[in-house]
Amino acid sequence: MEKEAISIKDLHVSYYGNEAIKGVSISVQPGNLVGIIGPNGAGKSTLLKAMLNLIPKDKGDIKVFGKTVKEVRKKIAYVPQRNDIDWDFPITVLDAVLLGTYPNLQLFRRPKKKEKEWALECLQRVGMEEFSKRQIGELSGGQQQRVFLARALAQKAELFYLDEPFVGVDASSEETIVTILKELCLQGKTVIVVHHDLSKANDYFNQLILLNKELISFGEVNEVIQADIIEKAYKGQFAFMKEMGV
Template sequence: MKNTAISVNDLHVSYYGNEAVKGVSLSIKSGDLVGIIGPNGAGKSTFLKAMLNLIPRDKGDVEVLGKSIKEVRKKIAYVPQRNDIDWDFPIRVLDAVLLGTFPNLKLFKRPTKKDKEWAMKCLERVGMEDFSKRQIGELSGGQQQRVFLARALAQKAELFFLDEPFVGVDVSSEETIVKILKELTDHGKTVIVVHHDLSKANDYFNQLILLNKELISFGEVSEVFQSDIIERAYKGQFAFMKEIGV
């Protein structure tokens, strides 16, 4: 029996008086690979950020591993959208990955040789060890996303949150990322991914959260991926859904 990794109760978020997330409640089990799907403007990224307490909530509670986000922050790794990152910042690839070790360092301590070796192992895992001395801004979109996944791996987290990790990446990088995410859940880690491509949802995830500001459906992929349920979320876009076999 899996333990509960994340519990969300009546979560509400608004921007300038417009409600972006309305009363979402759900529980995610440890070891699940969960996709957050829904149409553009459905509140997917907002929901993810609100769970992590990165943006203010109007109402609602979130528990992670039975505690508040603040109490377990070190056990959570977050990979933001690529357009939220300053790629002109002058930092080398290895140093960017090494930042993932910082949450576990003691106060005023610098990374050790062992930490640097671990960061390199994380780069090797994502196939980017040959780029360790490159500036982060010199990489392609797929390479940058691999580096930020390596940074998350370096943190040795229990839960991984990724916001649109496959946008602007090449096929090889996407396959590498998916493979690693599945390996993480095989080892009991919990992974939550904001995702936009429904055609791959069945291959990538074992659980889906379907949002359109409110929770439309949550559960096994086969349960959520029903034409009548998808239509409730995508409405006018349903003709497109039929083209991809929903």
């Protein structure tokens, strides 16, 4: 697609009268793997949810492929934080992934054999096909995250949003998830990830949004991870910066 994957202009978001996002403007081209980073309370998840139109904004303009989020909702897949999901819900792994096929079904149509085969293919891609009949709450944190990535893959989206996908996840699952996200970008998809570990930013992403309520920096990873820029966001957390090697 020729249009910008995401265009945000002067975005402001408040919670209970306190401004959480102040005047953020960014433009993301298709095919990028973008990390949203910043200190705790910086508004990373708030920015992601505002991009998805899941929370109201005070003002600003958000376009996806040149259209409103509502107009292109089917092209957008979202993997929420694990603590936002009811793991006791009585649904199997396969049925959870099948939910990803619903946006592309005609009204009142249920998934058929073709959709089930596609869902199993998506589970196979994340290495979870053998768990297809398990209840989602029986899985480990890494396995759960793989299943919800498979659900996103099943949607055949163009734009993927993931909120802290590596929290509580084993190293093998993290590696699997990162590999798939990079493959998606090579296919021209766009991926936005809320992430808290700066030490892995260079390995995982090709662009970064550095946030602390307002936009501190946006661009290629090596442009953003500079000592003076990081210090602006993390307010002199020198031990942290030394650990990151910046």
